[in-house]
Amino acid sequence: MNDEKIPQGRELSKPLLKRLTNYMWGKLHSPIYVEDLASESNMSTFHFARSFKKTTGHSPHKYLTTMRLEKSLTLIPKDGVSLAEVASESGFSDQAHFTRVFKKRMGVTPAAYRRKLKKSV
Numbered sequence: 154m155n156d157e158k159i160p161q162g163r164e165l166s167k168p169l170l171k172r173l174t175n176y177m178w179g180k181l182h183s184p185i186y187v188e189d190l191a192s193e194s195n196m197s198t199f200h201f202a203r204s205f206k207k208t209t210g211h212s213p214h215k216y217l218t219t220m221r222l223e224k225s226l227t228l229i230p231k232d233g234v235s236l237a238e239v240a241s242e243s244g245f246s247d248q249a250h251f252t253r254v255f256k257k258r259m260g261v262t263p264a265a266y267r268r269k270l271k272k273s274v
Contacts, residue, residue, distance in 0.1 A: 164208040169194060173205075177217055181224055181244045187213050221245060222258055229267050236263050 165173070176193055177185055190213055191201035205213050225243040228234055234242075240251035255263045 163204055165194070165204050170208055174220075177220055181220060182242055183244065185217055185244070217244075218254060218258075222255065225251065225255065225263070229263055230270050236267070239263065 173190055173193060176190070187202055188198050190205070191198040194201050194204075196204065202213055205211075205216070209216055211219070221243045225239050225245075228239040228242055229236075236251070237248045240248045243251065245251035245254065252262055252264075255261075255266070259266060261269070
């Protein structure tokens with residue numbers, strides 16, 4: 154853990170944000186809690202969440218969800234990978250949750266997105 158202290162209400166440093174992003178990518182397939190990220194940052198949960206949002210423009214949860222969607226977009230086109238596997242590998246709790254989040258952000262379900270990709274090939 155880094156001893157880097159962040160004053161209240163300040164943005165996270167670029168090296169710290171990079172370390173946190175690498176941490177999230179490395180653990181993307183498993184649950185990641187704001188408390189874990191705050192601990193990695195040597196900050197309280199409240200101050201971490203506020204600083205993270207000030208730095209990125211997004212809450213830690215929304216940022217992590219976006220990362221998970223990015224990961225899913227690399228897996229959906231792969232033949233032989235079920236949508237349940239895509240959901241799991243991307244860190245969503247289950248396929249239904251993945252489908253809801255994907256549709257809300259992308260405007261189509263993962264299955265429809267996959268079909269559209271296959272038609273365009």
